[in-house]
Amino acid sequence: MALSATDLKRGGAASALLLPATLLVVVALVAPMLTLLRYSFNAYDPIMLMRETFTLENYARFFAEPYYHEVILTTLAVAFGASFGALLLGFPLAYFLARTKSRYKSLLVVLVVFPLLVGNVVRAAGWIALFGSQGILNVTLIKLGLIESPLEIMYTDWAVIIGTLSVVMPFMVLSLQSVIENVDFSVVDAALNLGASRFQAFRLVFLPLVMPGVTAGFALIFILCMNAYATPYLLGGPGYKMMAPALYEQISVISNWPFGSALAFILMATTVLATLVVTRVVRGKTV
Amino acid sequence: MAELVIRNLVKTYGDHRVVDTINLKAETAELVALLGPSGCGKTTLLRSIAGFVPISSGSIEIDGRDVSKLAPNKRNTGMVFQNYALFPHMSVAENVAFGLAMRKVPKSEIEKRVAHALDLVSLTDYAERRPRALSGGQQQRVAVARALVVNPDVFLLDEPLSNLDAKLRMSVGMQLRALQQKLGLTTVFVTHDQKEALMMADRLVIMRAGRVVQEGTAEHLYQEPATRFVADFLGHSNVLTGTPVEGGFRTDGGIKLPSASTDGPRVLAVRPENLLLGGETEGVETVLDATVETVTYLGSITEASLLLPGGERVVAHHQNRTGRELHLAVGDTIRVGWRTNATQLLIDDMSEAA
Ligand SMILES: Nc1ncnc2c1ncn2[C@@H]1O[C@H](COP(=O)(O)OP(=O)(O)OP(=O)(O)O)[C@@H](O)[C@H]1O
Ligand SMILES: [Mg+2]
Numbered sequence: 174m175a176l177s178a179t180d181l182k183r184g185g186a187a188s189a190l191l192l193p194a195t196l197l198v199v200v201a202l203v204a205p206m207l208t209l210l211r212y213s214f215n216a217y218d219p220i221m222l223m224r225e226t227f228t229l230e231n232y233a234r235f236f237a238e239p240y241y242h243e244v245i246l247t248t249l250a251v252a253f254g255a256s257f258g259a260l261l262l263g264f265p266l267a268y269f270l271a272r273t274k275s276r277y278k279s280l281l282v283v284l285v286v287f288p289l290l291v292g293n294v295v296r297a298a299g300w301i302a303l304f305g306s307q308g309i310l311n312v313t314l315i316k317l318g319l320i321e322s323p324l325e326i327m328y329t330d331w332a333v334i335i336g337t338l339s340v341v342m343p344f345m346v347l348s349l350q351s352v353i354e355n356v357d358f359s360v361v362d363a364a365l366n367l368g369a370s371r372f373q374a375f376r377l378v379f380l381p382l383v384m385p386g387v388t389a390g391f392a393l394i395f396i397l398c399m400n401a402y403a404t405p406y407l408l409g410g411p412g413y414k415m416m417a418p419a420l421y422e423q424i425s426v427i428s429n430w431p432f433g434s435a436l437a438f439i440l441m442a443t444t445v446l447a448t449l450v451v452t453r454v455v456r457g458k459t460v
Numbered sequence: 461m462a463e464l465v466i467r468n469l470v471k472t473y474g475d476h477r478v479v480d481t482i483n484l485k486a487e488t489a490e491l492v493a494l495l496g497p498s499g500c501g502k503t504t505l506l507r508s509i510a511g512f513v514p515i516s517s518g519s520i521e522i523d524g525r526d527v528s529k530l531a532p533n534k535r536n537t538g539m540v541f542q543n544y545a546l547f548p549h550m551s552v553a554e555n556v557a558f559g560l561a562m563r564k565v566p567k568s569e570i571e572k573r574v575a576h577a578l579d580l581v582s583l584t585d586y587a588e589r590r591p592r593a594l595s596g597g598q599q600q601r602v603a604v605a606r607a608l609v610v611n612p613d614v615f616l617l618d619e620p621l622s623n624l625d626a627k628l629r630m631s632v633g634m635q636l637r638a639l640q641q642k643l644g645l646t647t648v649f650v651t652h653d654q655k656e657a658l659m660m661a662d663r664l665v666i667m668r669a670g671r672v673v674q675e676g677t678a679e680h681l682y683q684e685p686a687t688r689f690v691a692d693f694l695g696h697s698n699v700l701t702g703t704p705v706e707g708g709f710r711t712d713g714g715i716k717l718p719s720a721s722t723d724g725p726r727v728l729a730v731r732p733e734n735l736l737l738g739g740e741t742e743g744v745e746t747v748l749d750a751t752v753e754t755v756t757y758l759g760s761i762t763e764a765s766l767l768l769p770g771g772e773r774v775v776a777h778h779q780n781r782t783g784r785e786l787h788l789a790v791g792d793t794i795r796v797g798w799r800t801n802a803t804q805l806l807i808d809d810m811s812e813a814a
Contacts, residue, residue: 359545362512365532366539367559367610377558381549 213434223430231435240414241436245443248416251330251405252398252447255337259345260391262338267349272358285346293340297407300336301327328410336408337401341394348393352386388455392448399444416440462523462613463488464509464646469518471504478504480670481518486614489644491637493657496667497693502650503542505667506616509648510537522613533562538612542619544603546591552602553578553587559610577609580639597628604636608643615645621656633659654694666690673809687809691729698735698774700728701808709805713770718745718800726805732763734802735776737786741797750774750796755788762786766796 213231218224235241270281288296303309304326311323326332356379364374402417409415416436423433464486471479479501486492494502507513509520511532520528527535538559547555556577560570578584581601591599600620607615620636621629637660640647651657657664658678665675666689674686678694685691688699702711708718709728719728741747750766753773762778764786776796778786788794 357543357545359541359543360547362510362532363539363541363545363547363606364558364562365512366510366537367606368533368536368562369558370533371531373562378547 209434209437212430213438215431215434217429217431222428231432232439234432235435235439241419244414244416244419245439247330247414248399248440249443249447251334251337251401251415252395254334255341255398255401256345256391256395258334258338259342259394260349260387263342263345263349264387267346268353270346270350271353282347282350286343288339289343293336293403294407296339297336297404300332300408304332327408328413330409333405333409333413333415336404337398340401340404341397344397345390345394348390349383349387352383352390355386356382384455388452391455392452395448395451396444399440399447416443462646463521464614464648465521466505466509467519467521469505469508469520470516471501471508471513472516477670479508479515482667482670482672484665484672484675486646486648488646489641490662491640491645491647491649491660493649493651493661493664494667495651495654495657495664495693498652500667501670502652502667503618506539506618506648506650509614510539510616511535536610536612537614537616538607538610539616540600540603540607540618540620542622544591544599544623546599546602546606548591551588551590552583552594555591555602556606556609559606563610573609577605580608581605596624597632600624600632604639608639608645613646615640615647617647617649619651619653620649621651622653629656630659636660664694666693668809685729685804685806687807688727688729689809691804691806692810695731696775697729697731699806700730700772700774701811702726702728704805711768711770711772713768713772715748715768715770717803719803719805725808725811727808729804729806730774730798730802732775732777733779734798735766735774736797736799737764737776737778737788738794741795744797745800747795747797749793752788752790752792752794755790762788764788766794768796 212223214227214229216224216226216228216230266285270278270285273281275281301308305311306323306325306327308327310326311320314320315323360378360382361374364378365371369377400417401415402421405413405415406418409418417440420433420436420440423429423436464484466482466484469479469482469484470477482505484492484505494505496502504513508515511527511530511534515528518528519526522535522537547558550558553574556574557570560573565573574587575584578587581604583598583601583605586594586598586602591602594602600623604620617636621633624632633656639645649657649660661678663675664678664681666673666681668689674681674690676684681690682694685694685697688697691697692699700709700711700713700717702709702713704719704726705716708716709726710716711728717728736744748768750768752764753767754765756763760780762780764776764778766774766776768774774796780786
């Protein structure tokens with residue numbers, strides 16, 4: 174394809190339009206990342222805090238300490254658990270929202286988005302009030318004589334998984350809904366007309382059509398979960414082992430910027446890798 | 461192949477009777493066209509035959525078996541959707557093979573039948589392509605092959621030509637008709653284009669607001685429309701409103717015309733080709749002096765719009781045979797006339813609805 178003069182001119186105009194966004198990305202994302210990347214090769218010094226050098230020590234520490242293995246595994250488990258849970262629970266809801274002809278549809282969509290209006294810190298605080306060992310639920314159950322000592326609901330893996338799941342649920346539902354709304358359902362009718370059962374039509378026609386969009390939505394939510402900070406901190410307790418709280422602790426409590434930066438890059442690399450693996454697996458299955 | 465019989469079919473959405481007590485029959489190998497204005501319930505009727513629309517009451521029989529409670533996948537109908545609804549993630553061959561695979565036909569036979577079906581619609585060379593990489597006409601043929609390959613009892617088509625450009629429509633329509641006749645398919649065809657219906661159908665069913673207004677062959681409907689709606693829907697008809705009087709009909713403009721007598725609200729209808737002009741009016745029952753308002757020369761015919769003394773406007777078509785050309789100018793006064801047997805007193809089913 175040859176580019177004509179007008180194409181080039183138009184290309185120039187298009188680049189000009191891209192400039193503000195590009196600048197923003199460079200200033201807000203690339204520059205800080207490069208800085209952190211550089212920090213991650215520096216050394217921690219108890220007095221100077223950070224000493225310029227070039228060492229792989231921070232990365233080595235992560236791989237050497239079993240504690241951090243547990244942190245990354247917990248992070249992966251929580252992120253997968255919460256994203257899969259949100260997918261399983263969100264899919265039927267998104268399907269219903271996409272297909273309903275009810276005039277209350279926009280109201281329903283607002284209800285789905287509503288949790289986003291309550292920040293997750295506020296929400297987590299509410300949960301503590303409700304489910305904590307001194308919370309309303311336990312107090313009531315003890316008073317009723319149904320249990321003797323409070324149930325351990327807060328500060329468990331399940332509390333973190335369910336909490337994270339509920340935070341990402343609106344995003345999951347909205348992204349699945351838009352994917353499903355884009356499907357031309359006459360192809361499902363065509364499958365039924367050709368003798369497919371509802372299940373076959375779903376599996377052989379509908380699923381392959383929504384799978385790319387579902388995978389993209391899942392990846393987005395998975396990334397959000399991998400980087401969750403507030404929910405694990407509040408619902409898992411201060412000592413809960415996940416990457417985002419751990420690296421925040423390094424940077425702002427201990428002021429170990431080099432190790433915190435290394436953790437940040439390990440988290441990022443793991444997220445990218447896991448996302449790629451998941452999308453690959455799904456694609457391999459459908460194509 | 462089988463016979464399709466629909467009895468007293470009703471489909472309501474809320475209080476709206478979208479399909480209202482329809483009785484319809486398609487004989488084995490017959491092509492019935494459902495024709496009617498937009499929103500009259502054609503698609504709903506077709507989709508209820510296929511099983512996508514749960515009906516409110518009535519019955520649908522295919523080959524004597526009541527299928528109205530069966531799921532779509534148990535009815536053995538072959539449907540061509542208006543947008544074709546091809547599976548975008550499958551090749552042409554896979555699309556066509558889908559129905560056979562669902563019927564658990566052995567692999568080797570699937571291959572044979574797919575090849576045969578693609579051959580029928582001349583798409584053998586496109587078997588491995590994705591639907592997206594085909595033209596509209598080719599996609600339509602894939603949809604036809606996919607529906608036919610399973611040997612459906614009833615073949616259902618929802619405006620299968622409407623997404624094709626005007627030139628293609630004619631030839632694709634003819635091919636479809638030839639295929640339907642060759643395979644002896646019992647077919648229901650939905651369209652709102654009367655040309656398509658006239659070109660393809662054995663029998664036309666004219667629908668309006670969920671009901672059948674009239675059915676019959678194209679000739680029958682054109683020559684003996686039952687109501688003003690049918691006369692107006694199929695071709696053009698000049699309609700003079702008025703009241704039947706002793707021995708004839710008096711138009712609202714005050715002209716008394718001889719006609720067969722009836723009572724009740726009627727309109728007098730005359731087709732444009734039955735209006736005679738100038739010398740042709742010699743000896744016919746009705747002759748009036750009209751003023752020429754517009755003249756359009758269309759080659760084989762000249763179309764003239766005329767103002768009658770009573771204030772009504774009519775359109776006349778004059779056949780331009782050599783030696784009989786008509787030279788009309790706007791503002792001319794010309795004699796216009798018609799034979800009484802070329803007029804019809806029709807039930808006026810348009811004014812009440814309006
Ligand atoms: N699911 C539905 N809910 C409510 N009303 C409906 C539904 N489907 C169709 N209708 C109504 O039923 C009527 C008939 O619709 P239908 O699609 O059968 O018309 P049609 O004759 O095929 O028109 P067209 O020529 O425009 O395709 C319309 O008034 C439509 O609004
Ligand atoms: Mg329709």
